[in-house]
Amino acid sequence: MTTTLATVHGFGEGVEKAGLVLVALMTGIVVLGAASRVGPRARALMALAVLVVTPVLLTADIWNNHQLRHLRHHPAEAAAAIVVGLVVLVALVVLFMRRPNWLALVAIAALPFRLPISTGTTTSNLLIPLYLVVGAATIADVIPRLRDSGPPPEEGPPTGRLEALLMGAVLVYALQSLYSSDFSKGLENAVFFYIPFGLLFGLLRRVRWDRELLLRCLGVAVVLAIVFCGLGFIEYSTKHLLLNPKVVRSNDYDNFFRVNSMFFDPNIYGRFLALVMIAVAAAVMWTANERWVWIAGVILLWLMGGLITSFSQSSIVALLVGLAIIAAVRWDVYRTLAVCLGVIAIGGVVVAAAPKRFHIGSSSTGANNATSGRYDLIKNGLKLFGDRPLQGFGSGSFSKEYIAHNDANAEHATSASHTIPVTIAAEQGLIGLAVYVALISVCLQRLCAGVTRAGPWLVPRLALAACFTALLVHTMAYADFLEDPMTWTLLGLGTALAAIRPTAAEPSAAAEPSTPVPA
Numbered sequence: 242m243t244t245t246l247a248t249v250h251g252f253g254e255g256v257e258k259a260g261l262v263l264v265a266l267m268t269g270i271v272v273l274g275a276a277s278r279v280g281p282r283a284r285a286l287m288a289l290a291v292l293v294v295t296p297v298l299l300t301a302d303i304w305n306n307h308q309l310r311h312l313r314h315h316p317a318e319a320a321a322a323i324v325v326g327l328v329v330l331v332a333l334v335v336l337f338m339r340r341p342n343w344l345a346l347v348a349i350a351a352l353p354f355r356l357p358i359s360t361g362t363t364t365s366n367l368l369i370p371l372y373l374v375v376g377a378a379t380i381a382d383v384i385p386r387l388r389d390s391g392p393p394p395e396e397g398p399p400t401g402r403l404e405a406l407l408m409g410a411v412l413v414y415a416l417q418s419l420y421s422s423d424f425s426k427g428l429e430n431a432v433f434f435y436i437p438f439g440l441l442f443g444l445l446r447r448v449r450w451d452r453e454l455l456l457r458c459l460g461v462a463v464v465l466a467i468v469f470c471g472l473g474f475i476e477y478s479t480k481h482l483l484l485n486p487k488v489v490r491s492n493d494y495d496n497f498f499r500v501n502s503m504f505f506d507p508n509i510y511g512r513f514l515a516l517v518m519i520a521v522a523a524a525v526m527w528t529a530n531e532r533w534v535w536i537a538g539v540i541l542l543w544l545m546g547g548l549i550t551s552f553s554q555s556s557i558v559a560l561l562v563g564l565a566i567i568a569a570v571r572w573d574v575y576r577t578l579a580v581c582l583g584v585i586a587i588g589g590v591v592v593a594a595a596p597k598r599f600h601i602g603s604s605s606t607g608a609n610n611a612t613s614g615r616y617d618l619i620k621n622g623l624k625l626f627g628d629r630p631l632q633g634f635g636s637g638s639f640s641k642e643y644i645a646h647n648d649a650n651a652e653h654a655t656s657a658s659h660t661i662p663v664t665i666a667a668e669q670g671l672i673g674l675a676v677y678v679a680l681i682s683v684c685l686q687r688l689c690a691g692v693t694r695a696g697p698w699l700v701p702r703l704a705l706a707a708c709f710t711a712l713l714v715h716t717m718a719y720a721d722f723l724e725d726p727m728t729w730t731l732l733g734l735g736t737a738l739a740a741i742r743p744t745a746a747e748p749s750a751a752a753e754p755s756t757p758v759p760a
Contacts, residue, residue, distance in 0.1 A: 258419050260298050261428055265415035267291050268436050269408030272443035276400040285386035288379050291440065295432045302428050326373065333377030334384075344378045345448050345734075348441065349461050352726055353469070353513055355505055366505045367433060371726060375437045378444050397447030398740035403687045403732070406680045407442065410723065411435045413676055414636045417669050421635025422642060430637050430724060438729040445733025450741065455701050459520055463540060466517040469510065470547030473500040477550045499552045508719045511556030514548045515715070516708045516727065519563035523704035526571050555718035563711035570693060570703055619660050621647050625667035633670035642667065661716040684709065688735040698738055705735040 267287040270277040274284070337344055351374050355366035414435055418427030448454075476482050477500050504510035518541055525537035548556060561584075569577040625634060625642055634642045665673045688706040695702045709731045716722045723729075 254424065257298055257301055257428060258424065260294055261418060261431055262412070262415045264291055264294050264298065264436055265412045265431065268439045269412055272408050272439055273400050273404055274396050274443075276404070281386045281396075285383040288383050288440070291436065292376055292379060295436055298428065299432045302425055329373055330377050330380075333374060334381045337378050337381035338384065341381070342448055342450075342454055344374070344444060345450075345454060345458055346461055348374050348378075348445065348730065349458050350465065352730065353465060353504065355503075368726060371441075372437055375441050375444070379440055382444060398736060401683075401687075403680075403683045403736065406676065406683055407732070408439065410676050410680055411439055413669070413673065414723075417633065417673065418636035420632070421638045421668075422645075423635070423638045423640070426637030426640070427635065428637075434724040434726075438723070438726050441726065442729040442733045442736075445730060446736040448733075448737055450701075450734075450737055452697075459524060462517050463521060466514055466544055466547070467540065469502040469504070470514070470543055473502040473510070473547045473550055476500040476502065498550075500547075500550045502547070507551040508553045508555060508715075509721075511548050511551040511553030512559065512712065512715050512719070512727075514544050514551070515556045515560035515563065515711060518544050518548070518560055519567070519707050519711055520704045522564055523567050523700055523707060526567055527700055553719075555715050558718070559711040559715040562714045563707040566707040566710055567703060618643075619663050622660070622663040622667045626663070626670065629670060631670045632672055633666065633668045636668055639664055639667050659718060659720050661720065661722045664720065681713065684732060687732070687739060691739070695738075698741055702735065702738050705731050705738065709735070 268291055270279050271284050271288045271291065275281075277284070279287075333347070336347075348371065351368070351370040354368065354370045356369045411431070414427070415431055418424055418431065421427045472483065477498060480498055482501060483503065499507040501507045501510045504513065521537050521540055521544075525534055528534060548560065565577055565581050568580075621643060622639065625639070625646060628646070662674065662677065665677050669676075685706075688702070688709050692699065692702045692706055709728075712725070712727060712731070713722075
C-alpha cells in the first residue's frame with residue numbers, strides 16, 4: 242500500500258513538473274509574439290491554456306493544505322469565492338475590450354494589494370487583485386485573435402533580446418525546479434510570480450501611451466501612496482499594525498516601531514513609496530509651473546514621513562540612487578557624482594566614529610546585527626553556492642537547504658538571502674547567474690538607451706529608468722526581483738515608451754524652462 246501511494250505521488254509530481262515546464266514555454270511563446278514563429282491564433286490558444294493550467298498545477302500541489310481542505314469541507318464558501326471572482330473577471334474583460342488602455346490604470350491600482358493565502362506550511366501574501374486583472378486582460382486580448390473577421394490585432398513593438406532573456410529566465414527557473422529539493426516552492430514562485438507577471442509584461446508593452454494616460458497612471462500611484470502613508474501614520478501613532486503578526490512580534494524587541502501600512506512588510510512598503518517619490522521628483526524637475534513645484538514638494542514631504550516610519554534603510558538608499566540619476570540628467574553628471582561621494586564619505590566617518598551605535602563590531606555577530614541578520618544569510622548562501630556552483634540546489638530551495646546545511650530551524654531561516662544574486666547563486670548556480678547578469682544588462686540598455694534624446698518623452702522614460710535602477714539597488718538588500726510585479730511593470734512601460742519615435746507634432750510631456758526651477 243505504501244509503495245502504491247509513493248508511486249502515485251511520484252507520478253503526480255512528475256505531471257506537475259512537466260506541466261510547469263510546458264506553461265513556462267507557452268508563456269514565452271505568447272510574450273515573444275510573431276518572433277516565436279507561431280501564428281496569432283495558436284498563441285491565443287496558448288494564452289488561454291496558461292490561464293487554465295496554471296491554477297490547476299497550483300491546486301494539485303496544495304490539495305492537502307489546511308486552507309484548501311477547509312474550502313473542500315465548506316463548499317458554500319468556495320462557491321461564493323468563485324462566483325465573486327468570476328463576476329469581477331467578466332466585468333474587467335468587458336472594460337478592457339472597450340477601453341484597452343485602461344489596463345495600465347487598473348494594473349497600477351492593483352499592484353500594491355496583497356491577500357494572505359495559506360499554501361503548504363506557509364502563508365503567502367498573494368496579489369489576487371492583480372491576478373484577476375492579468376487574467377481579464379489576457380482574455381480580452383485573446384478574443385479578437387480567435388475571431389476570423391475584422392483586422393488583425395496589433396502585435397506591439399518588435400521583440401528583442403530583453404523579451405528573449407526574460408522568457409528564457411522563466412523557462413530556466415522552471416527547468417531548475419525539476420531537481421530542486423523543494424519543488425513545491427519553485428512551483429509556487431513560478432505560478433504566483435513568473436508566469437502571471439510575464440503575461441502582464443507582454444500586455445503592458447502593447448499599450449498605446451500618451452501624455453494623458455501617463456499623468457493618470459502617476460496620479461493613481463500618488464493617491465495610493467498618500468493613502469498608505471496615512472494608514473502608516475495611524476499605525477505609528479497607535480503602535481498597532483493592521484497586518485502581519487511577524488512584524489508585530491519584531492516590534493516588541495526593537496528599539497523603534499516599524500509600520501508597514503497595507504503591505505505586510507515594511508521593506509515592501511518603503512520600496513513602493515521610494516519608487517513613487519522618484520516618479521514625482523522626475524515629473525516636477527522640468528516643470529516651469531511654480532504651483533506644481535509646491536504641490537509636489539508637499540507630496541514628497543508626506544511620503545518621506547511614511548518612508549521614515551517604515552525604517553527601511555534599503556528603501557532610503559534606493560530612493561537616493563534614483564534621485565541621483567535624475568539629478569545627473571537634469572544638471573550635471575560630475576557634480577552629482579561629487580555630491581554622492583561626499584555623502585558616502587560623511588556617512589563613513591559617522592559610522593567609524595560611533596560603530597557601536599550602529600551595532601557594528603569586529604566580530605561577525607556585530608556585522609549580523611548591523612545588517613538585521615543579512616550577514617549570516619549572505620555568508621551561508623555563498624557556502625551553498627560553493628557546494629554546488631554550476632547548477633545550484635534548484636529553484637526555490639534556499640530555505641530548505643539553508644536549514645539542512647546550517648542546523649537551523651524554520652523560524653530562523655528564510656525563503657531567500659535578501660540579496661538576489663546570492664539567492665540565485667545558491668539556487669541556480671552559474672547557470673542562473675549568467676542569465677541574471679545578461680538580463681540586467683539588457684534591461685538597463687532598454688530603459689536607458691536614448692533617454693536624453695527622447696524629446697517629449699524624456700521625463701517619463703527617465704522616471705522609469707531611475708525607478709528600475711532604484712528597485713535593482715533595493716534587491717541587493719531585500720529579496721524580490723522577478724518576483725516583484727513592479728519589475729515587470731516598469732519594463733513593460735519602458736519598452737512601450739522606448740518604441741515611440743517622438744515627432745515635432747507631439748505635445749511635450751514637460752517643457753524644459755530656460756532657467757531651472759528651484760525644485
